[in-house]
Amino acid sequence: MTRSPYLVEKTSVSIVMLKVLLALIPGVIAYVWVFGTGILITLALATVTAIVSEALVLKLRQRPVMPFLLDGSAVVTAWLLALSLPPLAPWWLIVLGTLFAIVVAKQLYGGLGYNPFNPAMVGYAVLLISFPVLMTQWPAPGVLAGAHLGFMDQLAYIFGRHLPAGVTLDAISSATPLDYLKTQLTLQHQVADITQSSIFGFMGAKGGEFVTAAYLLGGLYMWQQRIITWHIPVAFLGTLALMAGIFHLFDATQYASPQFHLFSRAAMLCAFFIATDPVSGPTTPNGKLIFAAGIAIITLMIRQYGGYPDGVAFAVLLMNLCVPLIDMYTQPRVFGHDK
Amino acid sequence: MSQYGEIVENGLWKQNPGVVQLLGLCPTLAVTSTAVNGLSLGIATSLVMALSNASVSPVRKLVPDEIRIPVFILIIAALVTVVDLTMNAYFHPLYNVLGIFIPLIVTNCIVLARVEAFAAKNPVTPSALDGFVMGLGLTFVLTLLGAMREFVGKGTVLSGLDLVFGPEAKALVWQVIPDYPGFLLAILPPGAFIGLGLLIAGRNWVEQRRTAAQTVPPLVPSPSH
Numbered sequence: 192m193t194r195s196p197y198l199v200e201k202t203s204v205s206i207v208m209l210k211v212l213l214a215l216i217p218g219v220i221a222y223v224w225v226f227g228t229g230i231l232i233t234l235a236l237a238t239v240t241a242i243v244s245e246a247l248v249l250k251l252r253q254r255p256v257m258p259f260l261l262d263g264s265a266v267v268t269a270w271l272l273a274l275s276l277p278p279l280a281p282w283w284l285i286v287l288g289t290l291f292a293i294v295v296a297k298q299l300y301g302g303l304g305y306n307p308f309n310p311a312m313v314g315y316a317v318l319l320i321s322f323p324v325l326m327t328q329w330p331a332p333g334v335l336a337g338a339h340l341g342f343m344d345q346l347a348y349i350f351g352r353h354l355p356a357g358v359t360l361d362a363i364s365s366a367t368p369l370d371y372l373k374t375q376l377t378l379q380h381q382v383a384d385i386t387q388s389s390i391f392g393f394m395g396a397k398g399g400e401f402v403t404a405a406y407l408l409g410g411l412y413m414w415q416q417r418i419i420t421w422h423i424p425v426a427f428l429g430t431l432a433l434m435a436g437i438f439h440l441f442d443a444t445q446y447a448s449p450q451f452h453l454f455s456r457a458a459m460l461c462a463f464f465i466a467t468d469p470v471s472g473p474t475t476p477n478g479k480l481i482f483a484a485g486i487a488i489i490t491l492m493i494r495q496y497g498g499y500p501d502g503v504a505f506a507v508l509l510m511n512l513c514v515p516l517i518d519m520y521t522q523p524r525v526f527g528h529d530k
Numbered sequence: 531m532s533q534y535g536e537i538v539e540n541g542l543w544k545q546n547p548g549v550v551q552l553l554g555l556c557p558t559l560a561v562t563s564t565a566v567n568g569l570s571l572g573i574a575t576s577l578v579m580a581l582s583n584a585s586v587s588p589v590r591k592l593v594p595d596e597i598r599i600p601v602f603i604l605i606i607a608a609l610v611t612v613v614d615l616t617m618n619a620y621f622h623p624l625y626n627v628l629g630i631f632i633p634l635i636v637t638n639c640i641v642l643a644r645v646e647a648f649a650a651k652n653p654v655t656p657s658a659l660d661g662f663v664m665g666l667g668l669t670f671v672l673t674l675l676g677a678m679r680e681f682v683g684k685g686t687v688l689s690g691l692d693l694v695f696g697p698e699a700k701a702l703v704w705q706v707i708p709d710y711p712g713f714l715l716a717i718l719p720p721g722a723f724i725g726l727g728l729l730i731a732g733r734n735w736v737e738q739r740r741t742a743a744q745t746v747p748p749l750v751p752s753p754s755h
Contacts, residue, residue, distance in 0.1 A: 295724065321714040
């Protein structure tokens with residue numbers, strides 16, 4: 192016999208995390224279509240590393256292994272990290288980043304629910320500052336690449352850095368638009384000329400923009416499923432578009448358009464999947480707005496003035512630091528109490 | 531335990547400046563990118579600490595309480611100048627690497643802390659020993675942290691040995707993994723924080739096991755089911 196109320200939705204961490212993974216599927220499909228099947232190897236490698244390392248640390252910490260392992264949060268972290276890394280990154284880079292994300296950023300701080308920083312972004316930031324060359328080496332999307340790598344070729348490249356005969360690294364790699372924009376701007380070129388280059392698509396990077404659009408689709412599904420609220424995506428994308436728009440209006444020769452910023456690199460992934468991490472983000476509605484707006488501003492500043500091509504990871508980590516403060520100042524009035 | 535034994539135990543383990551008191555974090559984090567750097571700065575600090583404790587202790591009753599801090603700092607600064615000039619003269623390449631952190635030993639709070647907490651209240655011999663052993667405790671931490679960061683970051687052990695012993699010592703540098711791509715994080719400041727955190731955790735873990743072993747009575751083997 193059950194007791195009223197009857198309309199109880201059974202939500203658990205596992206179900207939420209499964210839905211997040213489901214929401215990432217369109218992005219993964221678009222990724223495979225644009226960059227080839229190598230991403231599936233990366234995803235598998237990151238997932239296995241995350242699960243094994245999570246189980247080992249849980250055992251070391253004398254916590255129950257299965258319940259924590261089955262909640263799926265480690266897999267979400269692994270996927271987010273894998274999707275942020277350049278496809279065709281060497282296997283040890285993926286393993287190292289995932290290990291750092293799970294062992295140091297998550298478990299050493301106390302496991303799920305206690306980590307002050309977004310684990311996937313910690314892993315990404317560690318790799319970016321440690322191996323800048325490998326981390327900025329992006330393969331050209333399929334439509335642009337001079338040579339095509341099949342699944343086995345990509346597998347061989349990820350595990351052995353071995354390219355098929357006659358194919359050079361230059362033939363399969365290209366500068367990302369954010370990178371290219373930055374270097375060309377320092378050479379006194381203007382945005383309108385730079386974006387004529389073949390690596391730019393309709394809005395963001397050629398090919399890459401479809402991946403970001405697919406993330407948007409997955410994000411809307413999560414919103415519809417009430418896994419995330421509208422606050423963080425709207426505040427992040429809105430602030431990013433608004434700020435980029437102001438800069439663009441101010442000087443269109445020096446600053447890229449808002450739609451370029453929205454559809455480049457990690458913006459969509461961050462808006463729906465990374466910044467919305469319930470553990471390392473704020474809990475109050477107003478806090479979420481401030482948090483997401485802060486990430487957008489820092490991201491844009493790093494993109495325009497910083498040394499790294501994209502600033503999402505650093506922006507998220509910096510705003511993670513501010514979360515306790517944001518939460519403290521945005522406490523809603525408790526019903527029946529004065530302010 | 532004798533008074534001296536206690537001083538030694540405090541300096542090296544119980545109140546280790548590096549991983550228990552957490553004093554002098556500035557050099558701990560800044561110069562420990564290699565074991566040689568850590569060891570060198572550690573030795574310089576130990577020397578200053580032993581000398582400053584030994585020189586403050588005899589004058590402790592002459593210095594008025596109100597102005598003791600400036601007096602202590604002046605004494606420490608004079609001794610640091612001696613160490614600074616000596617290193618510049620005899621270990622010039624190393625001096626260039628450690629740079630500003632040698633003169634900054636003056637402001638290292640562990641030096642003033644031991645002068646204030648120990649030398650200002652105790653006779654000369656225990657004071658000098660306290661300063662030296664506390665410095666030694668710090669040296670251990672600096673060397674260990676430096677070795678960890680160097681190994682993870684560059685895949686070498688004892689790189690920079692030639693800065694101390696001349697170019698011949700370069701042959702002693704041990705490249706553990708050939709063609710190591712390097713892990714820059716360990717060399718950068720975050721690596722120092724993470725490494726120190728791991729050292730503190732390791733020390734606490736050992737201490738916990740020791741106290742647990744001392745307090746819990748030996749278990750009676752339970753009958754098998």
